[in-house]
Amino acid sequence: MPLDTQRIQALCFDVDGTLSDTDDQFTKKLADLLHPVRFLLPGRDAQRAARRLVMWSETPGNILLGIPDSLGIDDELAAIIEWTNRHRPRPKKHFLLIPRVKEMLTQLRGRYKMAVVSARDEESTRIFLEQFDLLPLFDVIVTALTAEHTKPYPDPILYAAKEMGVAPEACLMIGDTTVDIRAGKAAGAQTVGVLCGFGEEKELRRAGADLILESTHQLAETLPAQ
Numbered sequence: 001m002p003l004d005t006q007r008i009q010a011l012c013f014d015v016d017g018t019l020s021d022t023d024d025q026f027t028k029k030l031a032d033l034l035h036p037v038r039f040l041l042p043g044r045d046a047q048r049a050a051r052r053l054v055m056w057s058e059t060p061g062n063i064l065l066g067i068p069d070s071l072g073i074d075d076e077l078a079a080i081i082e083w084t085n086r087h088r089p090r091p092k093k094h095f096l097l098i099p100r101v102k103e104m105l106t107q108l109r110g111r112y113k114m115a116v117v118s119a120r121d122e123e124s125t126r127i128f129l130e131q132f133d134l135l136p137l138f139d140v141i142v143t144a145l146t147a148e149h150t151k152p153y154p155d156p157i158l159y160a161a162k163e164m165g166v167a168p169e170a171c172l173m174i175g176d177t178t179v180d181i182r183a184g185k186a187a188g189a190q191t192v193g194v195l196c197g198f199g200e201e202k203e204l205r206r207a208g209a210d211l212i213l214e215s216t217h218q219l220a221e222t223l224p225a226q
Contacts, residue, residue: 003210003222005223006224008170008172010115010161011108011219012117012173012184013175015120019098019116098196098215099215102132102134103220106137113165114137115138116138116142117142117151117183119150122141122143125143140160142160151179151182157183168187171184172190173190174194174219176194177197178203178206181208
């Protein structure tokens with residue numbers, strides 16, 4: 001089903017693989033390690049193989065992260081993590097921004113309400129946004145514990161829509177994984193899958209993405225001027 005651009009009033013962006021290239025640092029290191037044996041890999045493509053390995057490793061990780069959520073103990077776990085972080089500060093992370101994303105966000109800022117809808121913790125999400133001066137561009141920031149359940153449940157998108165004063169059906173969820181697409185669909189929003197993260201076109205389409213873009217910055221060219 002093609003994207004109905006006329007009904008879109010608000011944009012909801014995932015972070016990792018959609019706005020941030022952070023995980024690509026690990027992918028590059030892994031690709032460098034695989035390069036000497038690339039002749040053993042499908043298509044002899046070390047970069048592609050590395051991305052698939054990282055994506056596969058994230059699946060059980062996401063399942064484990066979802067267990068406290070489903071058991072209703074995510075708030076307690078978050079309190080423990082916060083206490084641990086205060087007593088043992090995490091090393092500073094160097095985030096990367098996907099090319100031309102800031103220009104795209106700036107261009108769309110006056111045309112649509114915008115939200116971050118991430119499964120990341122609030123601290124690292126805000127550090128990323130502040131590093132690139134993106135925080136003023138968003139109307140609401142939704143992170144792992146903002147809503148009752150995180151993605152792939154629809155709760156984060158429903159929360160963002162309410163905070164922005166729009167119907168969930170008027171939102172467009174943009175993300176790089178099937179988790180983002182599933183959450184958007186469950187909320188009644190339209191969805192865009194981007195290929196600059198870890199998702200692949202076939203699986204994003206299978207999850208129900210209304211549109212597939214090679215990179216997030218192309219969204220500005222896709223949406224009509226207002």
